[in-house]
Amino acid sequence: MKLKKQHETSEINTLIGEGTSFKGELSFEGTVRIDGTLSGNIKAPSATLIVGSKGKVEGDIVLKEFNLSGHFNGKAEVTEITRLSSSSNFTGELHTQEFQVESGAQFNGTCKMMHEQLKPNTKSK
Numbered sequence: 384m385k386l387k388k389q390h391e392t393s394e395i396n397t398l399i400g401e402g403t404s405f406k407g408e409l410s411f412e413g414t415v416r417i418d419g420t421l422s423g424n425i426k427a428p429s430a431t432l433i434v435g436s437k438g439k440v441e442g443d444i445v446l447k448e449f450n451l452s453g454h455f456n457g458k459a460e461v462t463e464i465t466r467l468s469s470s471s472n473f474t475g476e477l478h479t480q481e482f483q484v485e486s487g488a489q490f491n492g493t494c495k496m497m498h499e500q501l502k503p504n505t506k507s508k
Contacts, residue, residue, distance in 0.1 A: 401437050417453075428462060436470045449479075462497070 396413035399405055403419035411427045418435040424442045425432065431448040434440055438453035449461045452468040459465065461479040469487035477494045484490065 395433070399438075401435075434471075436468075 394414060395416045397411060397415045399415070399417045399419045399421060401418040405419070405421045405423070407423045409415075409421065409423060409425045409427070411425075412430050414431040414433065415427070416433040416435060417438040417440060419437075420439045422441045425440075425444040425446065427447075428445050429447050431450070432440075432444065432446050433450045434453045434455060436452040440454070441456045443458045443460075445460045447461070447463050449459055449465045450468075451466065451471040451473060453470070454472045454474075456474045458476040459473075459478070461477070463479075464481040464483065465477060465479040466483045467473055467485060467488035467490060469485040471485075472489040473492065475492045477492060478497055479494070480497045482494060482496065
């Protein structure tokens with residue numbers, strides 16, 4: 384079964400293209416697509432990250448939405464949805480509210496499903 388590819392219709396604000404390497408801290412709003420390599424941490428709690436099939440990310444990330452088709456190694460805290468396509472390879476720790484995995488995706492690590500009230504930056508009532 385193929386997942387609905389909603390992330391492909393999103394407007395991409397920034398692209399780290401194939402053949403490009405970035406090391407350091409990254410913060411952004413909107414949507415970023417990585418087809419190159421990023422080593423470092425990402426803090427974008429209201430944003431979406433798309434890692435293309437040739438993309439590689441190593442580090443800790445905090446996002447609203449994470450769409451992985453390439454490689455990820457680290458800790459991911461995702462307040463809404465994490466999607467792993469059939470070509471993805473996830474290694475590490477995942478905290479997310481919703482998790483979608485296509486057949487063929489590789490997941491090596493731990494996953495903790497967050498409830499609505501456990502989301503980061505949520506004010507208690």
